[in-house]
Amino acid sequence: MTHLELSHIRKAFGPAVVVEDFNLAVTQGEFISFLGPSGCGKTTTLRMIAGFELPTAGTITIDSTDLTNTPPNKRNVGMVFQSYALFPNMTVAHNVGYGLKITSKSKTEMMQRVHEMLALIQMEEFAQRYPFQLSGGQQQRVALARALAIRPKLLLLDEPLSALDAKIRLELRHEIRRIQRQLGLTTIYVTHDQEEALSLSDRIVVMSKGKIEQVGTPTEIYNAPATEFVARFVGHINLLPVTVLNPANGVVSLGRQTLRAGRFGQLNGRPVQLAVRPEEINLGAKPDANTLNGEVESVTYLGSIVRIGLRIEHHPLSLDVFNEHTLKLPRISETLAIHFPVDACWLMEKSD
């Protein structure tokens, strides 16, 4: 059942087009992330859903009601800001209860709801504190409770964790997901952090320069990126320029070495590249896998894994190996054979 629908959304500030032809249907209870570099239009799209910006064209509907031109204070959509935006003059309890006070709920109902919310974020004992007495992580939890207290139809989170330190960020990330699942709340989460998007979302919308690059589950986004932008933005990827030898079975050549791609689309003569993730590549040669020989350029020790940089037919390639105690690290400028499964690589058109 479609809950939130954005169709043909376009937003321009004067001559600058920030969002172009944005289409998305979100079902009830889904957790969607907007992922992209800064300036890609993800926050602007979120702000249009919240009502802080009006789309230049297109419609926004929630439960089949057109909300495109509804003012923000009539939308009943909860929002959490990057900078927390707690009201500094109110206690935690008053912040959380503010939305209910506005809708003139009774005092007892308000108190009960505030209590419920503070229990949800496990901060009951902080009810009488002021925001300046809280840490960043605590403030953001209160902001989350404040947004949830009004029983919103939709929860919007605008890079809620990017102002926090790494440890708190991880903790709060799990907490957001737990609460979202518990309440079954449709959620839009804006982030530039691919790890956050991959670990939290049901589906991810990858955006670049105001346009959607790909919509899909984390697995789809990571394993089958639709465009070179997505492939490069999410995770590490090796892209080797290859020449197609046989368009029917995906056999290609890299210099004098021959390879086979597991997935390939219509090959219409444009330049293509072979894509393979570093973790799919293993050391040594293997008969029925793609095998390549290259010269070791760098060995970088990253703790649990070791990243090895190779040069193959003048092209760089990196691979990750687990740092097992049996591992014998290769030496710089040593010639090395590597292999990766045919299924783990695919052909991709070169973007202009």
Added chain:
Amino acid sequence: MGRFSSIRVLLCFAVPPRCKGTNVAMSTSPPPRYRNNAWREHPLWNWVGLVPFFLFIFLFLIIPSLNLFTGAFVTNKGLFTLENLSVFRNPLVLKAYMTSLQVSLLTAVIGGLFGFFVAAAVALGHPPRWMRSLIMTFSGLAANFGGVPLAFAFIATLGRTGFVTALLKEVCFAGPDGTQICPFNPYDHGFSLYSLTGLVLAYTYFQFPLMVLTITPALEGMRKEWREAAANLGASTWQYWRDIALPVLTPSILGASILLFGNAFGAYATAQALTGGSIPLVTIFVGQQIRGDVLGNPHEGYAMAIGMVVVMAITIVAYSMLQRQASRWMKV
């Protein structure tokens, strides 16, 4: 050369890690004489550089102030007394204090409100950029402008023959019985620039710009997200101002108004030049007491003057306390 090396040695005491390089450079100087420099390690030595400043302040600020203060609490023979405080029962002095408080309060409220609206217009109203810089620049100038020239400017503008008065006088209609009616001449309605009203008008010239200067940072510190968060929770613009913006701004507004109050309370030159001393402000009264002992007892004069310092001290303490509250909130 000797002096240079002793400074280097001093530096070595303070910052040991830096001494490696310095020792090389010092290879030709005599060995450091630690015993001679040991007294410089004493914490009091650190204060030596401030002695000229403290001496100056002591001589030209502390002694004169203390002198007034002690003068307020001694008899002619130099014995301690609280008798001089009876000056505050003198109806003339009381009247002067009341008038000063009244003028200061009035101009703090009027200048404060006007300045607040102007600052809000500049900070939140998205005016064209040139208007904004015009207001900010002129506020910086006008807040520092006062005294004799300000009085002359108002006389030339709103005095009996002033330019605005003349303009208002000329707005005339033919009345029902054929006579000319000129209803806007302010002097027909009991207005006088040389009265309390005129004084308040003139003071406003430097009061509201001071408000603009002191309140603008607070207004600019209002975060856009507060407004959006409030709207998101269902609040109207009016509810946002009532529940968040005004409460957040209150310490800053109060603090700035108190500053305005003190600014007007201590003003002398504008009032003296505008009214020639006909309005009995405390500052004017103190001035008359300096010129010739109008109270008949110099010690009562000191007591009256010290009373002003007490009022000013209260305002400054209140101001800094409110300022602290405001900055505590703004940090969030």
Added chain:
Amino acid sequence: MKAQPINWWAIFWIVLAALYFFLPMYGTLDFSLRMERNTISLKAYEIVFADPRFWQGFRYSTLMALITIIVSIILFVPTVYWMYLKVPQARPIMEIITILPFVIPTIVYVFGLIRTFSRPPFQLTLHALTTDMLIVAGYVVISMPFMFRAIDVGMRALDVRTLTEAAQSLGSNWFQVLVYVIVPNLRVAILSGALISFATVMGELILASFLVRPALAPYMALLGLTKAYEPAALAIISYALTWVSLGLLQLVSRGGTTRQLTGR
């Protein structure tokens, strides 16, 4: 980034403020040009400029202002420098002291000065020269909040300790560090402090009038009692003086220092 619609309430208040700023100025200018009936003339200015007492007042006030600035710089720059370098714990005391001239109204301060220095042991008011010394001291105190703060703000932007150590490691002594390293880096701060001190002293009425010295403001006040057009011309001249020095200040500091307390 966003094109905002024009807020007419904002424009209303801004226009009202601009009227309040400019009407008295325009009124004064207009008045000062109407000394001769039915014509615009510079007669009032001619009379003022022909009056030797005006030039005496102008010279006296300018001289006092310059001496005040020099004394302030010599007194405050080393003090603030020393405070940053050696006794940062002195800051609270210094802040209280430098705010005192706001707490003590000038008229009360003058009262104290006269009571202290018009009788032994420090009788300074007998001779013109010693009275001028007293006046300069008073001006230094009155303009201290501006001067001290300007230097303090400027010094805060410098890493005084590192600069000093760097200069010392290159062989400078204290005096050389102060003159060749610290002061050049404080040019803007010192200049803005100097300009606001200049404006303060040029317009100062109370000290000069109660210590009976021929400064500009007492001359203006006196003229105002007997004449009509000349004071308007003088007000314009004084406007111009103040606004040129404070306008320069705005240019120099880009509005930074004038946002502090101002007092009268």
